[in-house]
Amino acid sequence: MSARKASLTDKQSRNGTSKYVLERCASINEYYDIAFKVMLLGDSAVGKTCILVRFKDGAFLGGNFIATVGIDFRNKVVDVDNLKVKLQIWDTAGQERFRSVTHAYYRDAQALLLLYDITSKPSFDNIRAWLTEIHEYAQKDVVIMLLGNKSDMAAERVVKTEEGERLAKEYGVPFMETSAKTGVNVELAFLAIAKELKHRATQQPNEPKFQIHDYIESQKHKSGCCGLK
Numbered sequence: 584m585s586a587r588k589a590s591l592t593d594k595q596s597r598n599g600t601s602k603y604v605l606e607r608c609a610s611i612n613e614y615y616d617i618a619f620k621v622m623l624l625g626d627s628a629v630g631k632t633c634i635l636v637r638f639k640d641g642a643f644l645g646g647n648f649i650a651t652v653g654i655d656f657r658n659k660v661v662d663v664d665n666l667k668v669k670l671q672i673w674d675t676a677g678q679e680r681f682r683s684v685t686h687a688y689y690r691d692a693q694a695l696l697l698l699y700d701i702t703s704k705p706s707f708d709n710i711r712a713w714l715t716e717i718h719e720y721a722q723k724d725v726v727i728m729l730l731g732n733k734s735d736m737a738a739e740r741v742v743k744t745e746e747g748e749r750l751a752k753e754y755g756v757p758f759m760e761t762s763a764k765t766g767v768n769v770e771l772a773f774l775a776i777a778k779e780l781k782h783r784a785t786q787q788p789n790e791p792k793f794q795i796h797d798y799i800e801s802q803k804h805k806s807g808c809c810g811l812k
């Protein structure tokens with residue numbers, strides 16, 4: 584999809600204008616060595632757009648919730664072991680009525696970040712259905728990560744951390760709790776994905792395999808913003 588076309592399906596403000604068009608056009612020309620497609624999936628209102636905005640701009644999209652329409656993407660280049668890795672991150676609409684649109688994009692994604700909201704039991708219960716869809720439509724070797732978002736909302740929590748950990752273990756995928764509001768673990772989630780994809784793409788036979796689970800455990804709780812290596 585071209586940037587122009589993508590802008591028409593952007594999360595739109597109420598008067599129909601897109602917030603992100605100019606920035607996206609500027610970032611298209613950013614230098615990079617290797618590029619990967621990452622998709623954000625999960626029920627409506629779990630915080631997919633907010634996670635993306637937090638990672639890209641370091642800001643929190645508070646205020647009125649405006650559901651994503653269709654699908655949109657934004658790019659961010661991160662440094663991984665002296666390589667510039669471009670993540671093209673696709674933000675999908677969680678609403679059921681857009682599902683057929685997003686299915687078409689699954690097969691191009693090298694990684695999927697699957698989100699639930701720790702204050703919403705239905706969004707957690709639906710993770711199994713999301714994983715079924717992923718297995719149906721995505722590439723067989725796609726990298727999947729489970730994220731329990733809104734970890735700042737401790738008082739409203741209905742999904743325990745251990746429940747998320749158990750589910751992730753059952754499916755053999757890495758897991759962490761994030762907050763788009765405070766930034767906790769947001770950069771770590773994307774950086775871990777970037778490292779895993781970069782290692783898969785450039786791995787030499789004699790090199791030790793990158794262990795994404797170990798990397799996440801060693802970096803968790805360090806911060807949401809900076810200093811990750």
Ligand SMILES: Nc1nc2c(ncn2[C@@H]2O[C@H](COP(=O)(O)OP(=O)(O)OP(=O)(O)O)[C@@H](O)[C@H]2O)c(=O)[nH]1
Binds near residue numbers: 625629735
């Ligand atoms: N407290 C808190 N609120 C959050 C967090 N992430 C998102 N929100 C709020 O949750 C609501 C939904 O966030 P979105 O990012 O728009 O949700 P989405 O998953 O993109 O929803 P769809 O576009 O419908 O798929 C908004 O009101 C956000 O401000 C978070 O980490 N903490």
